Amino acid sequence: MERLLRLARGLPPYPALVTGASGRIGQRLVEVLLAAGVSVHAMSRRGDIDVPVGMRLYVADLARDQGVEAAVGGVATVFHLASHAPRAADLHPENNPQHQTVTVTGTWNLLNLASAADVDSLVFASSTRVLDGSKTLYAQCKAEAERLVLAKSGSMKTTVLRLPPVYGFAREGSIAQMLAAVDAGRMPPLPDFGDKRSLVHVDDVVQGLLLAALSPASGGKAYTVTDLQQYSTRQIYELICRALDREPSSRTVPPWLLGLGAGAGSLLEAVTGRKMPLNREKLNSLRRSAYFDAQDMVRDLAFSPLYTLEQALPEIVRQYTRA
Numbered sequence: 001m002e003r004l005l006r007l008a009r010g011l012p013p014y015p016a017l018v019t020g021a022s023g024r025i026g027q028r029l030v031e032v033l034l035a036a037g038v039s040v041h042a043m044s045r046r047g048d049i050d051v052p053v054g055m056r057l058y059v060a061d062l063a064r065d066q067g068v069e070a071a072v073g074g075v076a077t078v079f080h081l082a083s084h085a086p087r088a089a090d091l092h093p094e095n096n097p098q099h100q101t102v103t104v105t106g107t108w109n110l111l112n113l114a115s116a117a118d119v120d121s122l123v124f125a126s127s128t129r130v131l132d133g134s135k136t137l138y139a140q141c142k143a144e145a146e147r148l149v150l151a152k153s154g155s156m157k158t159t160v161l162r163l164p165p166v167y168g169f170a171r172e173g174s175i176a177q178m179l180a181a182v183d184a185g186r187m188p189p190l191p192d193f194g195d196k197r198s199l200v201h202v203d204d205v206v207q208g209l210l211l212a213a214l215s216p217a218s219g220g221k222a223y224t225v226t227d228l229q230q231y232s233t234r235q236i237y238e239l240i241c242r243a244l245d246r247e248p249s250s251r252t253v254p255p256w257l258l259g260l261g262a263g264a265g266s267l268l269e270a271v272t273g274r275k276m277p278l279n280r281e282k283l284n285s286l287r288r289s290a291y292f293d294a295q296d297m298v299r300d301l302a303f304s305p306l307y308t309l310e311q312a313l314p315e316i317v318r319q320y321t322r323a
Contacts, residue, residue, distance in 0.1 A: 001032075003306065004203060007210040008036035012076040012120060015039040019062065019110065020081035022049045024172050025125065028202050029079060029209060030055060043071045043082070062106030065113075072113045077213050078122040080110060080149075094129075094136035103141040104148070111152050121157040123212045124149040125205075128164045128198065128224060128292050146222060153220035159212040160222035161205075164292060168202035168312055170319035175199070175236070175309070179320060182240050186277065188258070189249035192234040193287035198226040198294070199236075201307035211301040218301060226294040227305040233286045236309065243313035255287075 016033055020026045021042035033040050040055045047059040060067030062082055072078070084098040107124065114122055126146050129139040149158045167175040181187035200208075208225035212218045234252075241248040258278075265279035297303035 001035075001203075004032045004206055004210065005036045007207065007214065008033050008038055010214050011038055011210070014076035015041050015056075015074055016077040016079065017041040017043060017071055017075040017119075018079045018081060019043045020083060020125075021057075022046050023081060023083070023085065024169055025166065025202055025205055026079075026081045028168075029081070029206050032206050032210075041071050041075055043068070062109055063101045065109045068109060069113050069117075072110075072117045072119065075114075075117065076120045078110070078114050078119055079209055079213070080107065080122060080124045082106060083125075094134075094138035096137070099138045099141040103138075103145050107145040107148055111148060111158075115152060115155045119156050121159075121213045122149065122152070123159045123161055123209050123218075125209070126160050126162045126222070128162045128290065130162065131224070131292060132288075132290050150220055150222065157216075157219040159218040159220075161208050161212055162222060162224040162292070163205060164198040164200055164224075164226055164290065166200055166202050166205055167309060168307070168316065170316055170323050175240075176316070176320070178236065179240050179244075179316065181277075182237070182246075183244055183320075187237065188253040189251055190234050190237050190286070191252040191255055191258075192232060193255075195232050195287055196289045196291035197231050197233070198224075198290060198292045199229070199231060199309055200226045201305070201309075201312050204303075204305050204307060207306065208297060208301075208303060211297070211303055215301050221296075221300070223297050223301070224292045224294045225297055225303065226292060227308050228294055228298075229308050230291055231309065239310055239313060243317045 016038055018026050018030055021030050022044040030040050030042055034052060034054045041058055042055050043058045043060050045061060051057045058067055058071035060071055062068060084102040126142045130143040146160045149160055152158050165174045169176050204227055238248040262278050262280045269279055
């Protein structure tokens, strides 16, 4: 935490705007900024979030350009985290049309208003989905928003930060979902798919955002932020088992049986319209590689991860147990 506070105290002595402030990353960023004494303009579509001392809440709609101008006023730094959050029951969350509305139109509106307000620096939280060959609307919209952000680098310093799956939460995100499934006995002992994947702790996302905002070298560039580790789905499963004081099963479900279950799940979703625990899309995401090089962050911005998944899991489990 101390490193994050030192970085936050280096920001210009003006308010910082955080879009998507009610999201899980936004909440942590706001917490760090306030603890460092930085005034925060927190933008959210929700008006029911807590407003601590030092924070001003702006209920705004980026896509409709409502309430955004007031939030940008007097701001030196913008952390653009807002993104469409699909409902849990959405069968195809990465192809929801709202990604176009929020991510592309909303980013365009914000960039124009931030430029007109003489904002010094804007950091956009994108996704490694733009790098893994995904053809989903989510990935396409993130890629288009990246192009818009980097094209504005002439009028203010703009930086893109691409995030892999983020851990550090007890109830949200893919790691938390796997933790709950293992704890409830709903996660089969997965085989080794030979996959390689990247992850990042939420505090290292905050570190990356602050470094990108502070460094003159980051202007007009896109970076990937990870914990610099290489994981496999099987390894993540084993780490979670051990964090729960359980020995991972040495017996694994045969890949052909997982494929059969995934096919049945997809069929049931098509028939019932209800989301299933396993389908072809989820199985494909478990076994495909999604590993990304983050050495540019280390070289250009002196990024140094605060956590690995193994180090963070005990605290995640404690939070999970309390919740």
